[in-house]
Structures are given as C-alpha cells and as structure tokens.
Amino acid sequence: MDDTDKAIINYLQKGFPICESPYQLVSEQLGIPEAELLQRLQKLLDEGTLSRFGPMYHAEAMGGALTLAAIKAPEQQFDEIAEIINRFPEVAHNYQRNHDLNLWFVIATESSDRIQEVIQSIEEQTRLQVYNMPKCKEYFVQLQLEA
C-alpha cells in the first residue's frame, strides 16, 4: 500500500459521487488516471484491505433495529456465556472488553419488538442481566480510519 492507495482509501471513506462517471470525478480530484483508480480499488478489495465498497444502510430507516448490549459474565463461565450469545443469529458483533461489563455485543433485528425478545432469551439462557443501550443519537463522523 503506497501513498496513492492511502489517498484513495481516505477519499472514498468520505463518500462517492452519484453521477454518470463517478470514478472519473474521483480520479480528477486525486490527480490520477481513471483506469489506475479502478485498478487500485479492485486490488485493495481483492487483497482484503477494504472489506467492502458500497452503501452503508441506516438500520432503522430500513425498518430494522439495532442496539448495543452488555453483560457481566463471571470469569469461570466466561467462555460458555460468550458461546451462548454468539449462537444468536441476531448478534452481529461480540467483543470481550476489560471491565466488569466484559461482553459487549450488537443485536440487529428486523423489527424493534424482536430486540426485546432476543434480550429476554439471552437473559433466560445465561441467567444474567443484559444491559440494553440503544442509541439515542448518532454524531456524524467524517473519516472513519485514516490510512
């Protein structure tokens, strides 16, 4: 990955034009030929530096629901609890973090009612309280990760 690749990644994290020749427009901004941009972008995707190039949907606007939840898993049952949570197809991310609240996971469902059902099932199966922290407000961040 060289400086041109980095410039492409940083530029395309901020957005992509919606017009007939969007790559042409981006390549002019970056000062490289369009063909080179296409080739480099394809390579970054192929080698896995980029996981995706396309839309990020707004879950709630799509009719779905998302929440961030956490649980205090006792040390000796930790792996078992993590496994129970991971088994739910509605659990999208699950991270262990250094805190009493040591498992943090995102629940994503097709409807908001379903979030409560999933939380209830997790509580029944783990016999632990699930802390539910849905977002009240999202603050817009322009650049995700500087390359």
Add this chain to the structure above:
Amino acid sequence: MIDQQDLQLLKTIQHGLPITSRPYAEIGKQIGLNETEVIERIALFMQTGLIKRLGVIVKHQRLGYTANAMVVFDIPDHRVSEVGESISKARFVNLCYQRPRQGKQWPYNLYCMIHGKSREKVCQQLQQLIKSRDLDPYDREILFSKQCFKQRGALYFTPSPSPLSVANG
C-alpha cells in the same frame, strides 16, 4: 415508501458497487432500470437517510489499527449534544453515540470509539480529546477490546432470518 424496484436496487448494491467506468449504468442493466433512474433512486436513498454513506469500508487490522477502545463519558444532559458534536469532529474518533445511562452502576451517556495503532497512542489521543474539550471534570472509562468473537459484515438481505448489521461496531 420504497417500491419493489427500490428493494431490488438495495439488494443489488448491498455487496458493493461495480468497479467500472459507469457503475450506475451497470447496476441498472442487472435490474432493468436505466442509468438516470439508478442515479435518481440512489440520490433519494441518501437524501432520506436510508443510505447513510456510500464509500469504502476498511478492515481495521489491515491498516494497522489493532487497539480498539470504547470510551464512555458521563456528561450532564444539558451539555451532551454539544460535547457529542465536538468530539465527533476529532480525526481519531471513529464513532460517536449518545446512549441511555444504566443507573449508578453505569452512569455513562456518551460513547465514542477510537481505533488506534497502539494502546499508548489511543491513550494519548484520549488525553488530547479531554484537554481540548475540557472534559476532565466528567467521569469516564476506557474499555479496550481483548478479543473479538464475532464480527459480521453488513448484510441486509439474506435468506431468513434476515439480520441487519453494522460496520465498525
């Protein structure tokens, strides 16, 4: 309201945009719309917020971002919007959300993610954030991730059950 063709369009682009000179024409060919119709519909999805962003999603690890911190603050309610707006402008803040407090045990209402190249670097950036925004009087905690058990990409249209997902949790 979205119609069947919108749905078809959203399904077609969820895995990615074509990397060719006229990507919107290419998408249109697959679903029986012309280039202008695709452009107009996607522009409308952006306007209405159905699509939050169009662009690349990077793999943290590949860019060397191995330290992943969730930083939480207890900000007085009357200041939380202002502080949220302000910290989300810092270059190294990758996500910023306001969330409900969970009683005395977890009184935090403002969350931000900092993905950094090392824990030391993330701690430095956090100190910088606190200093520049006068956040020192407020309680906070920094939670580094130790292990990622599951990280699924964004999939909105799958055979049932159809999970929604987010990037960069």
